[in-house]
Amino acid sequence: MSFEFLAPVSDLVAAHTKLLSEHALGKKIKIHTVDQGVPDLKKVDIALLGVRENRNDVDFLGEKLNFDTVRKSFYELYPGNWSANIVDLGDVTPGNEVSDTYYLVQEVLSALLQKNIIPIIIGGSQDLVYAQYRSFDILERMVNLVNVDSRFDLGNSSQPISNKSFVGKIIVEQPYNLFNYSNIGYQTYFNPQEEIDLIEKLYFDAYRLGEVISDITIVEPIMRDADIVALDLGVLNSTSLQGSISSPNGFDGREICAIARYAGISDKVKSFGIYEFKNFKNEETAALLIAQMIWYFVEGVNYRSNELDVKNLKSTLHYNVPIEDEILSFYKSAKTGRWWIEIPFISSGNNKLERHTLLPCTYNDYERACNQEIPERWYKAKRKNEV
Secondary structure (H helix, E strand, C coil): CCCCCEEECCHHHHHHCCCCCCCHHHHHHHEECCCCEECCCCCEEEEEEEEECCCCCCCCCCCCCCCCHHHHHHHHHHCCCCCCCCCEEEECCCCCCCCHHHHHHHHHHHHHHHHCCCCEEEECCCCHHHHHHHHHHHCCCEEEEEECCCCCCCCCCCCCCCCCCHHHHHCCCCCCCCCEEEEEEEEEHHCHHHHHHHHHHHCEEEEEEEHHHCCHCCCCCCCCCCCCCEEEEEEEECCCCCCCCCCCCCCCCCHHHHHHHHHHHHCCCCCCEECCCCCCCCHHHHHHHHHHHHHHHHHHHCCCCCCHHHHCCCCEEEEEEEEEEEEEEEECCCCCCCCCEEECCCCCHHHHHHHHHEEECCCCHHHHHHHHCCCHHHHHHHHHHCC
């Protein structure tokens, strides 16, 4: 497809880039500008994309979005020891209707997926995740969505889509491609008990804010099993992000950057979105934090270990643990020391599911299985396979 309809990076940002050090990111990445046009996507690994759509925000008051400060902050950073090639494709501007924007986002992301390019989306309201998810329809397989958010965003799926109800739409609308939904960082008082019960009933995963803060490493196996990661900036605490959407409780800058790096380092993550961008009161600080989150995601991508086929590697260690009337099969990578557990695949004729037979887990899961405790994520995944 042609990317010509994308709005180029502003002249102001393009001019700013010329003033940067030769070693800064802004000089290392290809940028869609008025003069240069859309960069060639051959040998590109990562594409930055802004989406200026926020009309389905339940609190929408007509404000226009501008990502110039985020771009300037990101371009000013220095890359690590990276080999990934990055482009900035510019922005998707809002269509006549929000559904037009969704269509454009879906088309761009589908085209990038087919080229094996990972998009990093900076977006307005989080209902855009619906388009991010739909871009995977082209692959015709089940996908896992991880939402880093203080709310589940299930909402009422019979009502028009909003930034508080997009997950409900993803679950109920065809084609049904969602295998698992995981929430990282929810806060109980922001979620109706009905939604908490529904998450449990659907065998989805949810991790409370306090649980994640006390051990940030629990995020790694969740991200290792994700295809799509969406991050709501409202999950940050108000000290880290001074804006109308932040709560006194939430992740701090260090924690959110660690989460972004876990998303990047996952061999499976093919699409990463940062949403609920607003015109923040402290614009410079907010932009720099978002730029650093993007930096850490890219850093993660550069350190991927390509272990999608870990089960078939000769060096992989295999352990069988008898528990009740089951034998649990664990695999440990000799290269990274990471763990997986096998889910018994139930052949239902649904070939979309075959890739979900190995579930990332932790050494702690293996230890607990040895003590005759069935890992909760394994149980949920098995039940989903049986449904």
